Amino acid sequence: MSGAIWLTADLFVIASAACFAKAITTGLPSWLVAALAFGVLGVLAYSTAVYILLVLLIYCVAKLGRPTLPGPSATPALVGTIATIVIVLGLGLANRNQPPSHPQLQFDILGLGEFVLIYLGNALTTGPLRIVVGLVILTAGALAIRSLAHDGRLKETLLFAVLFLFAPFNALMTGIGRLGYGVKIAATSRYQSVTATTVIATITLILAALPQDPASRRARMLRNATFVVLICCAVIIAVDRSYVQNYAARNGRKVIAEIALRQGIEGDRHLTGATPSRRQFERVLPVLRAVRHAPFHWHSRCEGLLGQSIPEAATAGPATGRIETLSTYKQADDGGRAIALSGFAERNGTAAECIIIVDGSSTAIGAGASISERPDLERNEGRSLGRVGWQAVAALPQTATVCAVALFPGEARPLPLADCKPVAADAGG
Amino acid sequence: MPDADYWGNISGLITETGVKLDLATLFRHNNEHIVPIPKLIYIANYLLTSGSNTGLIVYSLLVGVACTLLLLLLAKDILAGTPPRLLLCAVLFRSRCSAPS
Numbered sequence: 001m002s003g004a005i006w007l008t009a010d011l012f013v014i015a016s017a018a019c020f021a022k023a024i025t026t027g028l029p030s031w032l033v034a035a036l037a038f039g040v041l042g043v044l045a046y047s048t049a050v051y052i053l054l055v056l057l058i059y060c061v062a063k064l065g066r067p068t069l070p071g072p073s074a075t076p077a078l079v080g081t082i083a084t085i086v087i088v089l090g091l092g093l094a095n096r097n098q099p100p101s102h103p104q105l106q107f108d109i110l111g112l113g114e115f116v117l118i119y120l121g122n123a124l125t126t127g128p129l130r131i132v133v134g135l136v137i138l139t140a141g142a143l144a145i146r147s148l149a150h151d152g153r154l155k156e157t158l159l160f161a162v163l164f165l166f167a168p169f170n171a172l173m174t175g176i177g178r179l180g181y182g183v184k185i186a187a188t189s190r191y192q193s194v195t196a197t198t199v200i201a202t203i204t205l206i207l208a209a210l211p212q213d214p215a216s217r218r219a220r221m222l223r224n225a226t227f228v229v230l231i232c233c234a235v236i237i238a239v240d241r242s243y244v245q246n247y248a249a250r251n252g253r254k255v256i257a258e259i260a261l262r263q264g265i266e267g268d269r270h271l272t273g274a275t276p277s278r279r280q281f282e283r284v285l286p287v288l289r290a291v292r293h294a295p296f297h298w299h300s301r302c303e304g305l306l307g308q309s310i311p312e313a314a315t316a317g318p319a320t321g322r323i324e325t326l327s328t329y330k331q332a333d334d335g336g337r338a339i340a341l342s343g344f345a346e347r348n349g350t351a352a353e354c355i356i357i358v359d360g361s362s363t364a365i366g367a368g369a370s371i372s373e374r375p376d377l378e379r380n381e382g383r384s385l386g387r388v389g390w391q392a393v394a395a396l397p398q399t400a401t402v403c404a405v406a407l408f409p410g411e412a413r414p415l416p417l418a419d420c421k422p423v424a425a426d427a428g429g
Numbered sequence: 430m431p432d433a434d435y436w437g438n439i440s441g442l443i444t445e446t447g448v449k450l451d452l453a454t455l456f457r458h459n460n461e462h463i464v465p466i467p468k469l470i471y472i473a474n475y476l477l478t479s480g481s482n483t484g485l486i487v488y489s490l491l492v493g494v495a496c497t498l499l500l501l502l503l504a505k506d507i508l509a510g511t512p513p514r515l516l517l518c519a520v521l522f523r524s525r526c527s528a529p530s
Contacts, residue, residue, distance in 0.1 A: 010492075
């Protein structure tokens with residue numbers, strides 16, 4: 001959902017900035033009107049786009065005060081743009097909403113500075129280095145703009161100068177509103193779409209500002225060093241897969257949370273693992289279930305066997321994996337107990353499609369999915385195995401032991417997993 | 430499943446009797462923000478994919494690609510005289526936009 005919101009607003013901001021730049025270079029008021037239209041659409045997508053409306057407002061006011069500035073001179077277009085923006089921003093301010101659970105606005109200068117730098121630096125790195133990288137992005141962009149202005153090329157590169165300030169502005173606004181949560185909130189992944197626009201603008205400004213045919217040896221060295229740094233950045237970004245791992249881990253938690261939700265045995269761990277907005281989620285849960293909204297519109301083949309007898313569980317045969325852990329947890333709704341299991345399942349290099357948990361009478365009481373890679377197993381095997389690590393959840397069994405079977409892609413019947421586990425006699429308490 | 434604090438978006442729009450589209454709900458705040466366009470996108474995704482995140486991911490990818498191509502097209506105007514720089518720009522844009530948001 002965050003991608004849909006933020007990227008839609010980004011697209012409108014970029015389109016608006018492009019039209020604005022065109023208005024400056026051509027002097028045609030129609031481009032200004034187009035910039036305004038995209039800006040308003042951007043604000044209706046997300047508040048980050050307020051930035052571009054403020055840019056247009058400042059320009060129009062400045063142009064009215066100083067007609068020699070480049071761009072459209074038609075007073076009706078300028079006044080109309082100003083009026084529209086004032087109305088849009090005025091309506092937004094008049095209907096502003098500060099949720100009671102949110103912190104008060106903060107204007108701690110040092111804290112805001114750190115917030116802005118982390119917001120920017122988080123695009124390329126993690127940890128304390130984010131502050132340094134944020135500072136480098138800001139400095140590099142500012143120096144490039146200064147150099148382009150010095151060479152009289154600011155008009156031609158205005159679009160990217162405007163986009164360069166997109167993330168710093170939004171970082172500042174977000175910081176004022178969210179600093180009460182702590183500086184670490186600046187590293188929230190969804191802010192990355194805004195930062196990406198600024199990083200892209202910075203790259204373009206730097207490349208545009210570099211001299212084409214440097215006369216001096218020093219200028220040549222500077223140009224070549226900048227190229228090397230940018231190429232290194234491209235390589236580092238391309239090979240850094242940490243965000244993919246974080247994303248995959250979060251999605252893995254969601255899959256198990258969805259299975260638990262569909263069985264009605266979700267625990268706190270599932271809800272907090274799937275969403276940080278527990279109260280919102282619990283409010284909409286009845287609707288999600290009633291209209292069969294995701295994740296209630298679908299279930300795995302293993303979930304389809306819940307309550308049925310699985311004779312394969314009692315069959316002796318070569319195990320295709322095993323149960324490694326079993327723990328009990330408290331359900332979120334009524335405080336009853338349920339069990340969580342984990343292990344691995346692999347057959348001929350293929351991970352299980354899903355897992356079925358069976359009780360001592362071979363009745364399916366729970367289900368799971370293959371969600372994680374297992375480097376420990378891959379080291380022993382000397383080859384890549386894919387996502388063979390599984391997790392599962394099940395209702396608390398009435399029998400002393402639980403076992404597991406795995407369904408593999410294309411297979412009609414499940415295959416047994418080794419190491420059935422005992423369930424503690426007092427687990428129900 | 431929808432992500433993070435965006436659950437609030439569907440309240441009132443997707444009800445136990447199905448989709449209910451009205452202006453008041455469309456313009457109701459989500460935290461501090463008024464987000465009618467994403468709400469419309471979310472309703473479309475609900476109707477097309479039962480609200481699966483897969484639909485939203487596809488949409489986000491398409492919009493992300495559109496942003497990148499638009500920026501590259503605009504950078505071309507400035508860097509057209511220096512093809513190696515434009516090429517480096519394209520590589521960096523692609524790398525940067527491959528990260529999820």
